[in-house]
Amino acid sequence: MADVRLSLDAFDPAAEIAAFNARQQYAGGIVTFLGQVRDSGGVEALELQHYEPMTLPGMQELARVTEKRWPLEGLLIVHRSGVMMPGDAIVLVAAAARHRRDAFAAADFAMDHLKSESWFWKREKTASGWRWIEPRPEDHEDISRWRA
Amino acid sequence: MADVRLSLDAFDPAAEIAAFNARQQYAGGIVTFLGQVRDSGGVEALELQHYEPMTLPGMQELARVTEKRWPLEGLLIVHRSGVMMPGDAIVLVAAAARHRRDAFAAADFAMDHLKSESWFWKREKTASGWRWIEPRPEDHEDISRWRA
């Protein structure tokens, strides 16, 4: 039921959200998360790498686990790979549920896992060149909340 | 800075989300919550009442408290009043922040308070007529999370 995509080109998050919402007549609440390249700190570009044999299958497995854990009416996960500019969308998660707390929890859970347990590698370009970004300790704390 | 509106007529949540997102070039993450009239359980219509002298001022105060508690780049709260049909938008909250956890928490907090601490009264119409909806015990539990 979930719509899970690895996008190699820029996507339009507003159009994706509008299309997703239009399909959710049985949901009382829809939570969306949009992650985008921030225009700050001198970041000129951001690159996300994926590993073809594992990245999309891993995202599909994450969607399966998310849908098993919360009663959802719909779930959308779109994640970019490739080189992005400030303002470009990186990731979009939308979760629709009869009750709002399920939608919030599912979107939050999916994002935490996309951040630090999905097969992506990120580097950013500033005036001093490209630099690989390792996960932050907070990312691991965020994900540990779901293991309680 | 927050955009807070009490809407007496139907509004287009997809257009609101698109316009809000377009203003958030400094945000890394944007969380939106859309609450809508669910097409289920034989609900033919939903009515939200507000009390003119207090409802919008209360929403503005909620926005102020939310922005004080989390570092946000932008905050949007739109709440309908009046008679709605299944599929109609009831409430839209969008929170933009540099970091995603702030955006999630702010949207979640604002929704909990709109649900059970804002000046709205809700009734729904089914085949057996109109019925006022009192807050559920879960709504009070939800809001108590923020007092820890």
Place this chain on the structure above:
Amino acid sequence: MGRLEDAAGAAELPVEPGPVEQVLARLDPALAVQLLGEKVRMALNGRLLTDVGGIVLAQGDELAFLPPVSGG
């Protein structure tokens, strides 16, 4: 507001100015009981009251009875 409108049969009732106790005493007793319910809060001209005792309504004042809210 809310279910209290059904009890009152109207969204607003014009009342004679005076102490709130007297105003309530002049209403239908069944309605007054509902208005004074434990979960009902009161606001005078848009400001919540913590205690209705001693309040005197003047001409033009609006006293609102607010049952438990339910938004979103």
Place this chain on the structure above:
Amino acid sequence: MGRLEDAAGAAELPVEPGPVEQVLARLDPALAVQLLGEKVRMALNGRLLTDVGGIVLAQGDELAFLPPVSGG
């Protein structure tokens, strides 16, 4: 993947088939040390390995070295 590509100078390296230990021994030692880093996980043909010991690469196999991920 990720920073290990910079260390290897390429996203993919063709290697001779054989036991993984021998394959690694034929690489530049500085690269081999990085590939065997504590936080690096390995996948054979898209499946994570829990233990690389005893794995023998056949013709066409792909062994991936996966440093800590960072998505979203």
